[in-house]
Amino acid sequence: MDVLTNVNRVLDEVLSLGGRGLAFDHGTPLLGAIPELDSMAVVSLITTLEERFGIGIGDDEVDGQTFATVGTLVALVESKLAD
Amino acid sequence: MHAPPFEVFFVPAHGGQRLYIHHAPAGSPRGLVLHLPAFAEEMNKSRRMVAQTSRALAAVGFAVLQVDLFGCGDSAGDLGDASWADWTEDIGSAAAWLRTRHNSDAPVPLWLWAHRAGALLAGDALTQLAGPANLLLWQPLLQGRSVVQQMLRLKAAAHWQQGDGKAVIDRARADLAAGAAVEVAGYLLTPALVNAFEQAALKPSGIAGDGRQLVWLETSGDGGEISPAAQAQLPRWQQAGWRTDARAVAGPGFWQTVEIEDAPALVAATVQAMERAAVDAGDAQPAPVAAAGAGALS
Numbered sequence: 001m002d003v004l005t006n007v008n009r010v011l012d013e014v015l016s017l018g019g020r021g022l023a024f025d026h027g028t029p030l031l032g033a034i035p036e037l038d039s040m041a042v043v044s045l046i047t048t049l050e051e052r053f054g055i056g057i058g059d060d061e062v063d064g065q066t067f068a069t070v071g072t073l074v075a076l077v078e079s080k081l082a083d
Numbered sequence: 084m085h086a087p088p089f090e091v092f093f094v095p096a097h098g099g100q101r102l103y104i105h106h107a108p109a110g111s112p113r114g115l116v117l118h119l120p121a122f123a124e125e126m127n128k129s130r131r132m133v134a135q136t137s138r139a140l141a142a143v144g145f146a147v148l149q150v151d152l153f154g155c156g157d158s159a160g161d162l163g164d165a166s167w168a169d170w171t172e173d174i175g176s177a178a179a180w181l182r183t184r185h186n187s188d189a190p191v192p193l194w195l196w197a198h199r200a201g202a203l204l205a206g207d208a209l210t211q212l213a214g215p216a217n218l219l220l221w222q223p224l225l226q227g228r229s230v231v232q233q234m235l236r237l238k239a240a241a242h243w244q245q246g247d248g249k250a251v252i253d254r255a256r257a258d259l260a261a262g263a264a265v266e267v268a269g270y271l272l273t274p275a276l277v278n279a280f281e282q283a284a285l286k287p288s289g290i291a292g293d294g295r296q297l298v299w300l301e302t303s304g305d306g307g308e309i310s311p312a313a314q315a316q317l318p319r320w321q322q323a324g325w326r327t328d329a330r331a332v333a334g335p336g337f338w339q340t341v342e343i344e345d346a347p348a349l350v351a352a353t354v355q356a357m358e359r360a361a362v363d364a365g366d367a368q369p370a371p372v373a374a375a376g377a378g379a380l381s
Contacts, residue, residue, distance in 0.1 A: 016342035036341045039240035044339035064244035
């Protein structure tokens with residue numbers, strides 16, 4: 001499973017980016033760079049990532065860095081997949 | 084083809100009025116559909132899809148009723164005033180209204196159309212309603228604790244950047260345990276309601292199927308297989324005597340997307356599944372002539 005591609009799909013869908021998210025790479029900045037990414041969207045993203053990847057993300061596993069870039073988000077998902 | 088009419092009105096109830104939205108079919112209904120909505124912001128974001136689907140179901144002969152539960156949407160009360168018992172009572176009243184409005188006791192089947200957290204209310208409804216009901220589930224949440232988790236995450240989300248998100252959640256849970264209500268994004272969560280959610284679940288135990296129908300629909304990015312959770316649950320429903328029809332369609336998670344989105348494949352799949360179920364049940368009434376293109380998806 002290509003985690004980056006699937007994370008991008010989730011970003012594109014939840015943030016209603018209309019396809020722009022599909023071209024993101026690991027270095028693409030998220031929090032602060034995408035106006036659609038507010039608190040509510042962050043929660044929706046976490047929930048959708050959990051459902052799509054079949055993972056559970058703990059309350060203490062999300063911090064200021066998690067949504068810094070697409071790459072940091074991919075890293076969290078990959079670490080949960082490896083659990 | 085013009086759309087069947089719909090009515091928006093208030094009915095008096097405990098604590099004040101409830102908003103009802105009723106889509107009537109042309110002629111006698113082949114089934115009665117009562118929508119059990121998603122919770123809080125998920126409900127708000129889903130209004131459009133629920134309206135579109137209500138219209139589509141009415142166009143093929145179903146009577147569809149939506150009700151804003153006590154403390155929710157445009158009905159009376161604030162969330163902080165609402166109890167689980169209020170909600171199950173509202174559902175019972177709405178089901179009775181539908182039966183009376185269409186002058187039908189059995190054999191016109193009643194469907195509980197539950198979306199997300201609405202599925203948690205369906206379990207109680209099935210045991211408390213006067214007659215049997217079928218289930219139409221959209222992306223059901225099976226465990227109420229995930230509603231609580233999501234609300235508390237929302238409270239913590241603004242704090243995640245500073246790294247004290249977990250502390251906010253822990254404090255909120257401690258406050259609730261101590262009997263204090265917690266505010267999240269304008270919604271007041273009382274300990275009683277949180278406890279009710281924590282204990283709520285949708286499962287087939289104790290609900291005899293007797294050949295009733297369970298339609299389970301999900302949207303995911305590009306459709307494909309039904310979720311692992313659904314795959315695990317469906318055999319249990321079958322063993323309890325339910326006839327199941329489950330599928331995933333391509334479409335956005337419209338209940339939580341930043342913009343209000345449509346999922347036309349879900350509307351189409353819902354109509355098709357309901358028509359299939361009516362045929363399976365030996366629907367004696369001839370179906371209305373379908374509009375061109377309706378039911379073309381297989």
